[in-house]
Amino acid sequence: MKNNLNESAKFFAHYLKRFKVALFFILVFTILATWLQVKAPVYMGRSITELSKYLMTYLNPMTKSQASLADFHQALLLFGLFTLMILVALFINGLLQAIVAPKAVNDMRTGLFAKLQRMTVRYFDNHQDGEILSRFTSDLDNIFNAMNNALFQILQQVVMFIGVIWMMFNESPKMAVATMATTPLVVIVGIVIMIQAKKYVDIQQAEVGHLNGYINEQINGEKVIITNGLQKDSIEGFVEHNEKVRQAMVRSQAWSGVLNPIMQGLGLFNLAIIIFFGAKLALTGDVASRATGLGLIVTFVSFSQQYFQPISQITSLYNMMQQAMTGVHRLNDIFNQDEEVNPKNGVQFAGVQHDIKLQDVHFGYNEEREIIHGVDIDVAKGEMVALVGPTGSGKTTIMNLLNRFYDVTSGAVLFDDVDVRDMDLTALRDNVGIVLQESVLFTGSVRDNITFGKTDATDDEVIDAAKQANIHDFIMTLEHGYDTEVSDENSVFSTGQKQLLSIARTILTQPDLLILDEATSNVDTVTEEKIQRAMDNVIAGRTSFVIAHRLKTILNADKIVVLKNGRIIEQGNHEALLAQNGFYAELYKNQMVFD
């Protein structure tokens, strides 16, 4: 809790330091509004005192002629004036807060998004999209709610608490003690309820998390559920989770819900004490002291409300603060993640001149398990290398090392004898084009999607790239051609078409080194052939690494590297490997049977 508090304080200090001036005025107006608020009851009491003095004088036939309402009017006017000033101060304060909170949360959101762009591929490989997205949604929402409703409120309440105590002792120490008499009871009851409420709110949040997880899983698996006729079981599972949420909610709401009525009850009890002591003063002494006693009752009834308000407000804001602190912790979890390391004065890479080498490369995604065990590959400029091997043999992992998504554990990846770790990252990535198995399209037009890596490309260049990628004819069949929006429901692209678009995108950037993860497994034979021709076009004359699942696509490769369990077991061209009659030959024969 203490750590969380420290962490949150640092976090808010960091994001609020930009708003020093606004915060200074918020503080000034908070103090001003609070001072006016605690001072107002004094004038309210004074007007009652003056009114009772007037009444007592007026009702006595001996003094009736001296009775005057002038002092009463004056006190009432001052009370009215104070109320008006309170309204103005609170209004300005509210306005300043309404500017600061959204701006600060905006900064957090931008900072978080920018951080994501600097992070390593490792993080994205190991975390689910939904998990990352929730930092932008529920965590930032919780922080915003707390800033908007709790952070400044707490500041106001603390100032109010101190101010009202000071003012009460100033007016009447005896009545002040009477007002504060029930404080220990209120604090103990408040803490007990808060602890219980927190316990059940935590359980409720955990149950809601389980329910969301279940819904997510079921929606993702909807096709499997429908295919297997499991709709009824799916609903039953849902009802079970939903019921657990309900039970937890009843308990948490019951505890959170009793807080306010109990606090109000204790507040009323306190009023009775104040009236009792005040009445004692009002029923003794001369006219003036009796009138003052009556005024004090009115003043302290108001003080009592102001005194209890911070205690009950802070307890009811506690949950909101807790959720915000959890949010801060989860945001910091991302802010503290490793970033990609770009060497200072890194070697600028302007294209492969001689060769690319993997030299005795060892690598594991974690320390416990090595995946690549001493791999050596040497590729001359302009050559095409195909990586083949059973699933999980390490093909994608080698691609990840070439583009420096991950760093080798030992050994080296060398471009013209320069270690990729010594190269300028941007220069490296600018020269490496990757076509992934899963092609991603972004919101925007077909043209935007092709020019993604080269936004200043001319129309002719775009059309030329699309033609080389065998997707131009299809684009021309669309109503709006290159201006077709890809997110439009009427223009849903197939897996094969997406891959062709992504090949066109790569062709446009004219990369020096190409990495292709073949995705022909999910497409029909016509599209497969189109992809094959597009790939041939993009590979022509370039140094390229191709992960091949279908061997007939790599028969022309200069070198075929056969991997098994992270080791190279065979290496050579198609003919040489067939002649070896080993693992590759076996694999090839098996595939030919199916093709």
Ligand SMILES: Nc1ncnc2c1ncn2[C@@H]1O[C@H](COP(=O)(O)OP(=O)(O)OP(=O)(O)O)[C@@H](O)[C@H]1O
């Ligand atoms: N992000 C990761 N974290 C930990 N282990 C991983 C990660 N990615 C892959 N692996 C492991 O590394 C090994 C090699 O995986 P890799 O994806 O390189 O195989 P592949 O040959 O490309 O397989 P496929 O043909 O199925 O795509 C596998 O055992 C896999 O479980």
